[in-house]
Structures are given as C-alpha cells and as structure tokens.
Amino acid sequence: MMSKIYDTKAVEKKWQDAWEASGVFHAKQDFAAPKSYILIEFPYPSANGLHVGHPRSYTALDTVARKRRLQGYNVLYPIGFDAFGLPAENFAIKNHVHPAEITRRNIARFTAQLKSLGFSFDWSRVVDTTDPEYYKWTQWIFLQMFKHNLAYKKDMAVNWCPSCKCVLANEEVIDGKCERCGAETTRKNKSQWMLAITKYAQRLHDDLDEVNFIERVKLQQRNWIGRSTGAQVRFATTAGDTLEVYTTRPDTLFGATYMVMSPEHPLLEAWATKLSNPDEIKAYQCSAAKKSDFERTEVNKDKTGVRLQGVAAINPVTAQEIPIFISDYVLASYGTGAIMAVPGHDTRDWEFAKVYGLPIVEVVAGGNIEEAAYTDCAAGVMVNSGFLTGLSVEDAKVRITAWLTEKGLGEEKVNFKLRDWVFARQRYWGEPIPIVHCPHCGMVALPESELPLKLPNVEHYEPTDDGESPLSLLTDWVNTACPQCGAPAKRETDTMPQWAGSSWYFLRYCDPWNSEALASSEALAYWTPIDWYNGGMEHTTLHLLYSRFWHKFLYDIGAVPTPEPYQKRTSHGMILGEDGVKMSKSRGNVVNPDEIVGQYGADTMRLYEMFIGDFEKTAPWSNSSIKGCKRFLEKVWALQDILVPGENYTAKLEAPFHKTVKKVGEDIENLKQNTAIAALMTLVNAIQEAGQINHAELKTFLLLLNPFAPHMTEEIWESQNFGGRVTDNPWPAYDEGKCADKTIEIAVQINGKVRSRLTVSADVSAEDAIAAAKADEVVAAAVLGKTPIKELYVPGRLVNLVVR
C-alpha cells in the first residue's frame, strides 16, 4: 500500500487546531507534579513580522518542552509580547495611527506566524506589556522601588540622542551613537529618574556563582559589573582639604608623583579663590564639557591637561609636595573622580608624565620605566618604597592598606564600573511613571489603589523640542491633586524605558490572571526559578542584568521566593543571510519564514533551523540545504510503505534504536539538536537498509522525531491507528546494555598508523584482541622481523602495536 501524498498545509493546520482545541500544551494547575519552566525571550512585535532568527531558539526550547512533557513534567512554555517601544511610536508619528492599534495588529500577525510553526506554547497565558492589567504591576514594582529609595531623581549629564529626542542609558549608546537610530549622541544635563542597580552590584556579581549560566554570559556580566578591590586614599593638600582617590595599586603609593582630577571634580569650585590660573582651568573644563563621550574616550588620543597653580597635594608616605592636574583622562563618574598618578607603573600616567615632564619613579623592580610603564608586575618586588621595599607586590598591598587604615588616611575599598540605571524616557509609548510632583510634599507615590495609571490619549506623539514627553502637553492629565495633601500638583510625564516591562514578565506567566498581585505566592513558589532561559547574547548586560536586579529586589521585599530568577541560561547564535552577512532589508538577504513554511511546511522549517549548525554559533541560511530536511521527512513519511506488524524491536534494529533513543534524548537536553537529527537520519538509513520497520519501531521513531516535526509525526500516528496521540505517550526508554552492537570493527595500528581492520566481538579481552590483530595477514607481514616494544588495546576502538 502506498502512503497517500503528504499535504503540509492541510495536515499542519489540522493539528494546530487540534492542539488549540484540546489545550494539551497548557501548563497544568497541579502544583504537586514535577515542573519544568522553559522560557524564551518574548519578542518585540515589530512591523516586519517574524524573522527566521526567532524560530531558532523557539524551536530548540520547543523540543525541550515537548520532550519533557512526554517525560511527565508539568511544563510551562509561555509566550508574550514586549510591545512598548519606539518603532510603534515612530510609525504612529508618521501615519497618525495610535500605537496601541499598531501594536494590536503586529501582535496578531506575530501570533499567526508563531502558531503556523507549531510551537507548543501555552497560549492561554499570553502576556502583553502594554496591557494596563500587566503594566499595573510594572508600575507597582516601580513604586516599591521608590519607597525603598531605589528609584530616585538626579540632576545629571545624560546621553542624549538629538534625533530620537530622548535620553539613553549607557547600555544603549554604542560607539558614541544611538543604538536605535545611529545618530551621534551628545551630553545633556537633565533631571532623570534613576534606579539604584549599583546597590545590588555586589550581589549581582557574587550570585553568578549560584546559577548555571553559560560561561561567556557570566563573564560578560562580571566584566560589566566591573568589580575591583583596592584602597581609598586621602591626600592632604596645601589648600587644607583632602583629596581622596581610589586605587587598585596602593602598593605603588611611593611612586605617586602627581595627582589628576577630572575636569568636573567638585573641589575645583571650592578651590577657586586659591588657584592662580583660573582662566586656563575654566577653558579646559569648557572644552571637555563640549566633547561628546565618544570624543573624550577616543583611543590613542594624546593626553592633555592643566596643572593647578596654587594648590598642591602631599604624598602621605614620602611627605613630598606633588602637583595636581586636571585632565579628561580621569573620569568623574568612576571612583572618586581623582587619581594618584603612578607613571612608573601605569601606562596612562606614564604617557601623561612624558607630555608634562613629570618625574617617573620605579617602585617595582623588573621593568624598564625609561621605555614604558611597567604594569605587568604582580609578581615583582618593591623598591624605592621606604618600609615597603623588599616586599612582594601582594604583601605590600596588605601592608600599606593596614598602614593607611591605622593612620586614618585610607582603607580598603571595593569599586564597581556598573552605573545606576537611567530609567526614564521622554516618550509616549511606555508605562507612565506613577509619581506626582507636589509643591508641598515633593515627589509623592500614587496610591496603589490608583494603579494602573493608564496612558492617556494624545493627538501627537512627537516629543517636544525641549525634550519633554508629549504627555507634558496634556494639561488636563498633568494637573492633578497631591495624593498626600490634596493641593494642586503635577504628574510625572516621563515614561519607563522598554526594559521595564521585560524585567519581570516571566513572573506574570506563572499566574497571568491574578488581579491581586503580580502573581500568587503559590504559583511563584511552584514555578520559579525558571529552569531554562534561552536568549540572545545582546541582552546579557541589559535585560538579563536588569531582570536579575528587579528579581533580587522583589526577593528582598518578599514578593518572590527565590534570589535569582533563572536557574540556567543559554544563548543561541544568529542566523545570517545566504551571503554570510547579517540579514537586513537593505542587503536584500532576508528570508521570510512565511515563505519557507508555505513552500516546505513547518516541520521542514523547524528541522532545518535545528539542523543548520551548532546552536550557539552563527550560521548562514542555505536555501539548498533545507531541501535535505524536506527529503528526510519524505523518507519518514514513506516508512509507512514498509511497515510490518511487530511489538518488539527486531534483532537487526534493536541496537540502533536503543542507541538513538539515548542520543536524541541527551542531545536535546544539551542543545545539540543538530546531531540529534543526524542520528535520526542515520536511523532511517538503517531502517531502509533493513527493508522494513515494525509497529514498535515506528512508534519509537515517531516519539523521537515528534519534538522536531510534531505535525507529521501526529499524522502518521493517527493514520496507522496507533491509538490516541503522540502527545499521550511516554518518552521512549533505552537500555544501556542494548546500545552496543554485538560485534564491532576495530582498527589495528602499527606505530600509530592504521594498517588493518578487524571485526571482533564487543566484549573481546585485550589479549584476544591483540592476538587477533597479530594473526591478521597484513599486520603479521608488517611486524615480521621487528622488535615489539608495546602492545595496546583501547576497548572498542583499536589495537596499537609499537615495534622497532
């Protein structure tokens, strides 16, 4: 009997509808069952629709979710939309359509596209960050942070994108340019909402030890947090005030021959009357202020600065008077905004000292400070350093820090590169910040009973020319009464950045219907932490860090039961265009998933996305390679033509089946879907060679393939009247002892070179294997007359005869 033609469109639609109607993929409200919470980063529903990059990670974790469901886990594999953000707003500005309407359309399109790929998402729990019932809780979390002094307003220089008319977080500025539009950013003083992520820096750093993130993610987060241990040292000055610095090299204090302050250092103003060259200083400050961050940090820029005339510092160990400079190579925002300069052992200080002819003193032996700063000197010995001379660098650090502490001149100090998070945007399409500015009470939190504070409708979505949010033009909305004293007051008009809604969405999935809390404590206790979270590397220092921070805060106030949100984090590689370059409209190398599904079907698309290469690495799309996946599925369909009865594996296929069950299961868990598919292909080749497949074998095969090709496997299962559905069955088991073939082929090497091959029984002893090898004609001839040195047998692999 020939199997009927496989019609992908009809069959896939049929099963997608069946899954939807039955709700098989809905997580069960059974908090006693073993659970598995599997998460992908919810998409931003852009107008471009789904990209072929999305399904790569969605399919990979879908195979995990589907497999674990068959293994009996109560699986939560949810989906939602991160729908606030600039593109919808920019579209609204151009086309005068409300962003909510655009968002609604885009979500509808994404939903249809995602469903067409047959992902086993729990569609009953969809979260949309722009839904007031959702952002009510985003605002609620913000208010808790405000109440705990983690959300504050600060007058500060911020990154400003003149094109978007918007403040950007440090993380959103790439090479001095706006991450979104590419315009060069400038600095602007503004009163900004900030979140004090730095208060959590230590824990965000340390707790990485407690989670199972891939190493490169941990490393990148650690580098971003930038923890360093050193000392805070106070230098006396001739002006009377002390000048405080931070250094990681207190051991080199004897080599500090001058000091440098950032041009923005507040002491400069205090010293104004004592300085004899104020004009020169002012001029330098002005030119520094005008420069963008990009210009200021440009590589290989020559060191510039101005020496302060009239004020000097005193090195606490040498008691010598040393000059103070201002220079833009010292950052106001790190440490104390001032440094002790040790030109002998710091490259930047060395360069500066050369320009200004300052003394360079060697305090660690071993380098040549005439030619360059000797910085790589952790194992060196101190010289020219008074009571530190002769000590190792390591000991000198301890000794000097103790000395400074004893004299009250300093102490050990830990510093972080991480900065507080600029949390406001002067844009429309975001969560309104639920704060009221009262002339009497100051900043007042909106009562929780008034949440959600809904986004009002506006006529125009453009930010105002002075950089205020378009909400500021809505006087009716802005003018309100102070929730505390009732006096006329004004609402905050800034909105939250896009990162807000995505910082906790995974909690909402646990209990998306809850109107009393962001989620019930029972649901959170059961589902969190997330067992497996996969997402892009580009979110490592943004979303991933931000959401860990929010989660830790929520943990501190008792709103969530775990200190970390994610147990495991993995990351996928990008899918490039056929030309090996990132897909982009302008290059015309974009592949549309709808077309692939239309031409080949969802199962082929899923299979190819998994087969394309190593999941963690980038991989170029190939329109011809995808055909191989299509052919494979056609071969699978045709297995029905050689189906015979039989409820046990046949002798010939028993080992291949046990082996493949083991491999596919392990590979899915290890994100090696590519080799899992290769193993399934190998198995089909073996079946074809055997000429037949029985019921037991086909059932197992369909179960193994189901996570990758869920539609076709269900269809075959049904066509063959195997009873119920694939999804009703347990994941197949394997017997370790049956994975190995009875006989194996081993190589026979002479001096490490393969000379022959032998077929031996799998449990052959070393003696027998070696004896059999020596009995081989070719081998015997080759070793004739030579002196045996060594004979090795590597079980199941090879025999190596070493002769001379």
Next chain:
RNA sequence: GCGGACGUGGCGGAAUUGGCAGACGCGCCGGUCUUAGGAGCCGGUGGGCAACCAUGCGGGUUCAAGCCCCGCCGUCCGCACCA
C-alpha cells in the same frame, strides 16, 4: 589595548573529550527510470598514480594529538583612559 570565542573537504558541520578525522546533510560526478527532469531511486565523492599527505602556521609532549603544552597568524564578538 584588554577580555572571550573560534579556525576541520567545494559548503553547513560531526568527532564518545587523547584513540580509525570528515558522522549527517548540501553540492558535485556517474548510473537508472522518463517525451522530459530543477522529481525519485542506486552508486561514488578530502588530496595524491603510489608510498603517503591532510584539521590556520611553526615547534613540543605521547604508543597515539583536530583535541594537551609553547610561539605565531587570521576571523568574529564584547569592553574600551574604570585608576
């Protein structure tokens, strides 16, 4: 500059972590069927006539190296004056 990852056939990629390099697939070549083949099926496919040579290049350790060690070269990603 610093940090990380990587470098294997014409291509995407495998390789039990020190044990037969090139699994699986694409492409290509040959055959078969066909009025036809951009379909299907069968066979072949790292290079070299060979001995042999082959995992970016040069050394080393080992019975044995794609994998470990030392030194280069190259590509990609992240950070970028963080004291």
